[in-house]
Amino acid sequence: MKESNAALLKSRWISWGPVHPASGQLRVLFDTDGEHLLGAKVDIGYVHRGIEKMAENRFFIGVIPMLEKICILDASNYDLGYVRAVEEIHGVDVPERARYIRVFMCELNRITSHLYWTALMAAVTGFYTILMWAINDRELLLDLGAEYTGQRVSYIYIIPGGVRQDLPSGFKEKAFEFLDYFEQRLKILYDTFFTNKLFQMRTSGVGVLKKEDALRLGAAGPTLRGSGLKIDVRKDDPYEVYEEMDFKIPTGERGDAYDRCMVRFHEMEQSTKIMRQALESMPDGPVKVRVPWIAPKGEALSRVEAARGEADFYLLTQRGSKPYRLKISTPSFKNLYLFSHISRGHLVADLPVLLFSLDPFPLDADR
Amino acid sequence: MSTVKNTIRPLVLAFSHVFRRVFTAKYPYEAPSRPSRCRGRIMLRIERCISCGTCEKICPNIAIKMVKLKGSDKLCPQIDFGRCMFCYFCVSYCPAEALIGTELVEISVYSKEKLIYPPEKLAEEPKWPDLLPKPKRVKLRVVGRRGAGHVEIGRE
Amino acid sequence: MMQQIWDLILGFLTSKYFLQLFFIPGIAFIGLFTLIVVWFERKLLARVMLRYGPLHVGRVAGILQTLADTLKLLFKEFIPPRKAYKLGFYLAPVFYASVPTLALTAIPFSPTWIVYPSDVGLLIAYAVIACTPILPIIAGWACNNRYTMIGGLRIIFQDVAGEIPLLLSALGVVMLSGSFNLVNIVNAQSRYWFILLQPLGALVFFISLIAMVERVPFDIPTAEQELVFGWRTEYGGILFGLTMFGEYISLAAGSLLFSTLYLGGYLGPNPFPGFIPSDFASMAWILLKMAVMVTVLIVIRGAYPRLRIDQLLNLGWKWLIPLAMINTVLTMLMIYFFPWVGGA
Numbered sequence: 001m002k003e004s005n006a007a008l009l010k011s012r013w014i015s016w017g018p019v020h021p022a023s024g025q026l027r028v029l030f031d032t033d034g035e036h037l038l039g040a041k042v043d044i045g046y047v048h049r050g051i052e053k054m055a056e057n058r059f060f061i062g063v064i065p066m067l068e069k070i071c072i073l074d075a076s077n078y079d080l081g082y083v084r085a086v087e088e089i090h091g092v093d094v095p096e097r098a099r100y101i102r103v104f105m106c107e108l109n110r111i112t113s114h115l116y117w118t119a120l121m122a123a124v125t126g127f128y129t130i131l132m133w134a135i136n137d138r139e140l141l142l143d144l145g146a147e148y149t150g151q152r153v154s155y156i157y158i159i160p161g162g163v164r165q166d167l168p169s170g171f172k173e174k175a176f177e178f179l180d181y182f183e184q185r186l187k188i189l190y191d192t193f194f195t196n197k198l199f200q201m202r203t204s205g206v207g208v209l210k211k212e213d214a215l216r217l218g219a220a221g222p223t224l225r226g227s228g229l230k231i232d233v234r235k236d237d238p239y240e241v242y243e244e245m246d247f248k249i250p251t252g253e254r255g256d257a258y259d260r261c262m263v264r265f266h267e268m269e270q271s272t273k274i275m276r277q278a279l280e281s282m283p284d285g286p287v288k289v290r291v292p293w294i295a296p297k298g299e300a301l302s303r304v305e306a307a308r309g310e311a312d313f314y315l316l317t318q319r320g321s322k323p324y325r326l327k328i329s330t331p332s333f334k335n336l337y338l339f340s341h342i343s344r345g346h347l348v349a350d351l352p353v354l355l356f357s358l359d360p361f362p363l364d365a366d367r
Numbered sequence: 368m369s370t371v372k373n374t375i376r377p378l379v380l381a382f383s384h385v386f387r388r389v390f391t392a393k394y395p396y397e398a399p400s401r402p403s404r405c406r407g408r409i410m411l412r413i414e415r416c417i418s419c420g421t422c423e424k425i426c427p428n429i430a431i432k433m434v435k436l437k438g439s440d441k442l443c444p445q446i447d448f449g450r451c452m453f454c455y456f457c458v459s460y461c462p463a464e465a466l467i468g469t470e471l472v473e474i475s476v477y478s479k480e481k482l483i484y485p486p487e488k489l490a491e492e493p494k495w496p497d498l499l500p501k502p503k504r505v506k507l508r509v510v511g512r513r514g515a516g517h518v519e520i521g522r523e
Numbered sequence: 524m525m526q527q528i529w530d531l532i533l534g535f536l537t538s539k540y541f542l543q544l545f546f547i548p549g550i551a552f553i554g555l556f557t558l559i560v561v562w563f564e565r566k567l568l569a570r571v572m573l574r575y576g577p578l579h580v581g582r583v584a585g586i587l588q589t590l591a592d593t594l595k596l597l598f599k600e601f602i603p604p605r606k607a608y609k610l611g612f613y614l615a616p617v618f619y620a621s622v623p624t625l626a627l628t629a630i631p632f633s634p635t636w637i638v639y640p641s642d643v644g645l646l647i648a649y650a651v652i653a654c655t656p657i658l659p660i661i662a663g664w665a666c667n668n669r670y671t672m673i674g675g676l677r678i679i680f681q682d683v684a685g686e687i688p689l690l691l692s693a694l695g696v697v698m699l700s701g702s703f704n705l706v707n708i709v710n711a712q713s714r715y716w717f718i719l720l721q722p723l724g725a726l727v728f729f730i731s732l733i734a735m736v737e738r739v740p741f742d743i744p745t746a747e748q749e750l751v752f753g754w755r756t757e758y759g760g761i762l763f764g765l766t767m768f769g770e771y772i773s774l775a776a777g778s779l780l781f782s783t784l785y786l787g788g789y790l791g792p793n794p795f796p797g798f799i800p801s802d803f804a805s806m807a808w809i810l811l812k813m814a815v816m817v818t819v820l821i822v823i824r825g826a827y828p829r830l831r832i833d834q835l836l837n838l839g840w841k842w843l844i845p846l847a848m849i850n851t852v853l854t855m856l857m858i859y860f861f862p863w864v865g866g867a
Contacts (some may be wrong), residue, residue, distance in 0.1 A: 014669055021751065033672070035832060061429030065454040126739060126746065126829030129381055132572035136390040140515060143402075143507050150404035150468075164459065165404065181509040192380045197373040198740055198827045201834055202495045333795050348673070349831040381571050381826035390573040514573075 005088040009312055018046050022124045024353045025362040026338070032348055040104040040351070041344040042336050047367040060086055062296060063323065065156050070222075070330065072118050072153055072362040073126045076102075077111040078307035081159040082238065082326070085315040086160040090299035091290050096286040098162035101336045104303075105145075105157060106240075107271040111182075112141050113307035117359045121261065122193060124352035125202050130193045144178050147171060162288035172279055178273055186268060193263050203258035207342035208355045217338050219310020220331040222267060223358055226252035226260035233305040243282070245274050257357035264359070282331045294321050308332055308359050332364035380445035388516035398502035400520060402471045406453045408471045409446060411489035418442040422457035433456060436486055442485035449479050469493045543638050547806055557771045561589040564821050571825035599760035606665055607757070611665030616762045620769035626776035627653040631706045633789050633805035644705035645697065649690060650778055652735060653761040656682040659744065662766075662836040663754035674753030677744045678737075683733030684839025685741075691847035692727040695785050695854035699864065709788035709820055719783040719865060720857070724850040725785045727843050731783060734835060736773045738820060740827040741835055751842065778816035779809065786812045 013031055025047045030040040037266030051070060052346040067082050068075035080102060082350025087094060115138040120131030142152040148167050149157040154294045157164050193199060209219065214227040226233055232249045234242045251260025295317045302313050309331025316325040343354050392399050401407070411434070422444050423515065424430045430450035433442040443459070444466065458466045471493035476482060505517040535541050543549055562577060566584065569576030577585025603612050628638040629647040641647060656678050663675020699702060699720060700711035711717075718725045734741040745753035755766050782788055791808030793801055830838070858863060 002623065022749075035677075058427055059425065061456065062425065065427050065452055119452075126742065127570050127827065128826045129384075132574060135382075136573055139390070140507065146402045146405070148404065150402060150406040150455070154452065154454075156456075160667075170404070177509055181515060188380060192377045194827070196377045196827065197374050198372055198830060200373070201830065202828055306510075347831060347833060349743070349746065351498065351749060357511075376533055378822065378826040382822050384573060385567065385570045387573060389570070391575050393575070393578070 001171050016351060019099050021353075024360065026336070026360070026365070028351065028355065030348070030351065035349070036349045037343055037346050037351070038166065038346060040191075040340055042339045042355075044336060044362060044365045046366070047061050047363050049204050049363075051367050052326050052328060053073065055323055057322065059293075059321055063156065063161065063326070066157065067328075070156050070365070071306065071308070071332070071361050072112075072252065073361065074095075074109050074113040074307040075153065075303050076105045076155050076158060078311060079155070080106055080240070081302050081304040081306070081311050081313040082315070083090045083160050084302040084304070085300040085313045086295070088292070089315065090160065092161055092289055092291055094162050094284045095289060096241075097166075097285045098284050100278050100282040101163050101167065101287060102158055103242065103245070104141060104275055104282075105149075105155070105163070105238050107274045107278070108141055108145055109155075110271045110307045110338060111139050111275075112145075114268050115141070117264060117307075117356070118189065118193070121353075124200060124356050127196075127199070130189070133185075133189065133192075134258040137182060137189070140182060144175060147174065159288075161291040162286070164288070175275075175279055177277060179274050181298055183269075183272060186265075190219065194262060194343050200258060203261055203353060203357065204254075204256055206257040206346060207357055208254060208256045209342050211340065214338075216254065217341060218334050219309075219338055220334045221306070221359075222263045223260055223338070224309065225249065227255035228253055233303050233310050237303055239304065240303070241278070242274075243246065245277050247274050248283050257353055260357045261358075267333065292320065293301055302338070306331060308364065309334065311334045328367060330364045330367060332359075332361045333367075336360050338364050370414045380448070385512070388513040390514075390516050392505055392517040395473075395502055396519060399517060400412070400504050400506045401472075405468070405470045406455050407469045408448070408474050408493050409455075409458060409489065410450075410467050410469050410491075410493060411486055411491050412465050413441075413443060413446060413453075413486060414466065416441070416443050416484045416486075417463045418460060421460050421462060422466060424461070425460050427456065427491045428452055428453060434485060436503045445483065445485045446489060447483045448474055450484040471495070473499065528754045539636070544635070547632055547636070548624075548630065548638065553627070553772055553775070554609075556775050557768055558589045558593075559773070560771055560817060561605040561767075562586055563817070564824075567818065567821050568825050571822065579789055596761050601758070601760035601762050604668060604757050605858060606667045608665040608667065611661045612757075613762070615662035615665060616758060616769070618766040619655065619662070620772065622651060622654050622658065623769055623772040623776050627772075627779070629705060629708060630779045630783060630809075630810055631789060633802040633807060634706055634710070636802050636806065637706065639712040640706070641704070643704045645693065645705045645708070645784075647781065648705075648776070649693075652689070652776070653686060655769070659754045662758075666754070666757040668757055670750045670752075670756045671754045673717070674744045674750050674756070678754065678835060680832055681734055681737070681741065681743055684836050684843075685731045688727050688839060688843035688847045689731040689735060692724040692731065692846060692850060692853050693720075693784060694847070695721045697723040697810045697837050698851070698858060705783055705788070709783055709790060712787045712790060715864075716785060716787040718821040721850065721854065723784065723846060723853070725781075727850065728784065730840070731843055732777045733820065733823070734839070736777045736820075738774070739771065740830050742829060743832050746829060774817065774820065775813065778813045778820070781811055781816055782812035786816075788812075 014031055016026050016028040016030060027043040028040055029043060031038040033309050051066055054204060055068060058066065063082065064079055067078050070078055071076050113244045115134045119134035122134065144153045145155060148165065148171060149155040209223070209227050213225050214229060219227065220285050230249050230251055235249055247270045250263050250270065252263050287339065295316060297319050299316045304311055311331055313328040314327040315323055318324045338358060346354060418441055420433050423433050430445045430447045434439065434445045436443050442501045455468060458468050473496050504520045506520050507515065508518045509515045510518060526558035566576040577584055577588035580582060580591045581587025603609055626648050629641065631637040639647065645709060659678045660675040663671040696708060696717050698706040715766055737744055745755060755763060759765060781831040790808040791804065793799060793804035
């Protein structure tokens with residue numbers, strides 16, 4: 001009897017992805033007893049592109065467009081991390097105005113990334129209305145970004161020594177108009193989606209990640225903060241002008257999927273606040289200084305708080321025009337590692353909710 | 368009580384959106400206006416090109432190759448838009464401002480080879496593809512109580 | 524002899540049976556209903572989502588889009604899985620599409636316009652509704668696929684959780700009207716619609732109805748994100764079209780049943796009594812009520828995410844069934860203390 005049960009179980013490993021309506025470019029292997037998950041593991045590596053190695057064959061500036069493709073939803077934050085490492089090696093001082101524009105840019109990207117996640121989270125719970133609304137609202141912000149960078153998603157705007165171009169004239173008014181509207185939309189999203197009773201039922205109590213487990217397993221970003229830990233590079237190790245900004249770090253209490261969702265929602269609110277402050281207190285002046293083509297020998301480590309969590313860039317240079325070694329540590333990889341831990345004892349129907357409450361981005365995990 | 372509120376409110380809000388402005392732009396009948404810094408198809412001004420090859424060196428994707436112009440020995444860039452990712456480093460770093468940006472992004476074709484633009488083709492003015500109808504230009508605006516949407520330019 | 528046969532044919536063509544078979548609630552009605560309601564759902568849902576929806580096919584607002592899609596499905600090849608049980612695979616969607624139409628035979632469209640007039644019309648409708656879930660289970664099993672099997676198993680749980688409150692909540696209506704005959708039930712509502720006397724029962728009936736017709740938030744057996752397309756994963760071409768057809772006929776039958784039980788069915792004022800036959804006015808009223816019900820169901824699809832199967836079971840067993848029982852007791856008390864409320 002036991003053997004036959006085991007044989008049955010063996011044949012019941014079900015692949016969820018990489019070709020599946022909701023999986024993304026990764027595979028989840030799960031074992032079920034009826035509707036109950038006996039075990040689940042994430043299989044990544046389908047979109048590995050060797051970006052770290054490719055970076056060794058590009059000029060310092062040529063690495064930027066490629067780095068954005070690690071996590072295209074969150075391009076600027078990744079740019080910033082790398083660019084800050086390059087600047088540290090060169091020892092250049094970036095003009096004040098450029099720092100404000102960078103912060104504005106990064107927060108804009110954080111919101112667009114979180115809105116995209118909102119859309120995905122809504123889609124995996126079968127709530128297609130919010131999928132459309134979130135994508136529409138994201139469109140406004142993409143339009144705003146295109147106004148000063150020229151591209152909607154792949155900005156390639158932050159470069160060593162500052163930013164590529166100054167903001168266009170009349171940008172401030174347009175930005176405030178859009179931000180006002182966006183705050184209204186956030187409220188509607190809150191009322192329709194985040195406090196929707198059925199959404200609360202779907203997510204609360206699912207995938208509980210306790211405080212000590214979050215620390216032990218190395219969670220990052222909103223996933224970590226959802227477990228109640230106030231850890232954010234923007235506050236702990238402030239870079240650019242985050243010190244001067246007034247914002248809070250939202251945290252959860254129970255560490256379940258609903259808390260992680262709410263952390264991301266409140267982060268969007270805080271980011272709008274930061275964007276307003278950055279625009280208001282932006283000084284005049286140049287936005288770019290010259291950075292030499294050839295880098296000296298050196299090494300640098302920079303941390304940034306990307307939308308999905310902390311991303312670290314370690315850059316090693318010999319004297320030359322190309323990086324000698326670039327090591328990137330990305331948040332999605334850290335968070336996907338948690339999946340088999342938090343999926344214990346849940347139902348098959350929880351699988352997409354569990355996965356997307358971590359906000360994974362397979363390209364980000366594979367690099 | 369909050370349970371009832373949280374159940375009914377989404378329904379009311381969802382229904383109220385029926386009367387809002389439709390967000391979609393009917394592309395290609397309506398094309399959203401592009402920002403002035405839009406990074407579209409790159410255009411070459413042959414007479415200004417000094418054949419320095421900076422664009423070829425800076426291009427992160429090896430999309431640019433210096434080739435001889437037809438009937439002369441002058442070297443000018445040839446861009447493979449199949450490889451190009453429109454970072455515009457070549458435009459930014461061109462010392463003679465020979466490469467300039469345009470707003471046209473509708474450059475899709477049926478074969479990869481047609482995306483390789485030799486200097487002569489790069490020098491042509493960008494034009495809206497013949498296959499598509501002439502679009503109305505619309506703009507994303509936040510207007511009034513009916514929300515954001517695409518509004519025809521000139522009729523805001 | 525020829526004359527007699529001719530008269531017979533002519534008599535049949537002008538008889539009520541022919542009209543019932545081919546118009547309401549026959550072929551023309553169910554055909555047109557599915558074509559229009561699918562278009563309407565796509566269009567209304569698109570507006571909720573700030574989109575346009577179908578726009579090009581059929582000149583006006585893409586009204587012929589569904590017809591075009593149906594034609595496309597008709598011309599597609601259907602490929603059974605290699606290890607499928609072929610008979611079950613082919614027959615399940617056919618019956619899934621045809622069985623719910625039987626429920627329409629019990630619905631009165633006017634006091635006399637009813638295909639199968641019976642004293643137990645409500646029970647007939649329930650019997651048909653109870654038949655439909657068997658077919659997806661057969662289909663899910665016959666496809667020999669893990670996703671379809673899980674989808675089929677979910678249907679069993681869902682229907683058990685949804686059907687009992689559906690039956691129990693209608694008990695109040697039966698008690699108030701004193702009859703299982705749907706015509707009597709409608710006539711008993713000539714003073715008040717039962718939704719006013721039985722708000723709790725109507726709510727329970729409505730929620731379990733959504734669960735029975737498998738719509739959002741209870742479209743658990745076909746959950747796209749978990750089970751690809753549930754028990755329909757392996758179907759393509761017109762077999763898939765038939766499963767969709769059956770779903771929308773269930774929707775029509777459910778909405779008609781709700782209108783009949785709680786919204787006064789065919790009752791409604793005839794604006795031009797001499798000009799419009801009373802049968803037509805009655806049909807117009809019940810179809811109007813059905814349209815309102817369908818609209819509400821569509822907007823609900825746009826406003827909620829999907830629930831989990833265990834949550835549906837909790838809802839069904841821990842909330843809906845007790846509420847339906849409470850509703851029955853309340854109705855008893857109401858009839859005991861205020862005997863004049865009932866129509867009987």
